[in-house]
Amino acid sequence: MRTIGEAAAQLGIEAHVLRHWEQVGALSVPRDGNGYRVFDDRALEQARTVLKLRRVGLSLPEVTAAMAPVKSEAQAxxxxxxxxxxxxxxxxxxxxxxxxxxxxxRHRYLDDCPDCATFVRS
Incomplete structure (x- = not known):
């Protein structure tokens, strides 16, 4: 069990990022009796997955959809x-x-080159 600060440090991100991911539905984190987020192994692994998906270019809405329980939706x-x-x-x-x-x-000016002109038009 880790606090949000410990989880963030382990992932190399700021705690506010984890809060935001939870707020938009990309991350689900259990709470303790006092209402504090508690990052168990499952929550930490989910956060790692979100982080990896973000790093490969998915937006947060795409991340949320890619982690959907319906596999066909995630695959799409x-x-x-x-x-x-x-x-x-x-x-x-x-x-x-x-x-x-x-x-x-070999041309001094690109405008003089027919190949450059072809590239420009395509």
């Missing part, structure tokens, strides 16, 4: 995030390709 949220991330990867790859070309381009 994760599948949409995968598709979005794959789109970002493709866009970044196009950007890298364009920038590499500009580094190696």
């Amino acid at each position: 949220v994760v599948a949409r995030k995968i598709a979005a991330l794959e789109g970002e990867v493709r866009a970044r790859q196009r950007a890298i390709t364009f920038l590499r070309h500009t580094v190696d381009c």
Whole structure:
């Protein structure tokens, strides 16, 4: 059993973050007889899962949905995030390709290069 401060320190985040996650429904933490949050192993593991999902790019509403008890709903949220991330990867790859070309381009001005013009139009 850990206090919110101990749990936050163990996770490397601030206690207010854990409170916010609980407030929005992404985290469920039991309380003791005095109403204080008590992070047992299950609550701490749930907080680790929320933290990992946040770090891979899910918003808090997406995290909450991804942790839904209905597996198909959770899978749908994760599948949409995968598709979005794959789109970002493709866009970044196009950007890298364009920038590499500009580094190696023999034209002094990018406007003079037909390849650069093609990149710009796409």
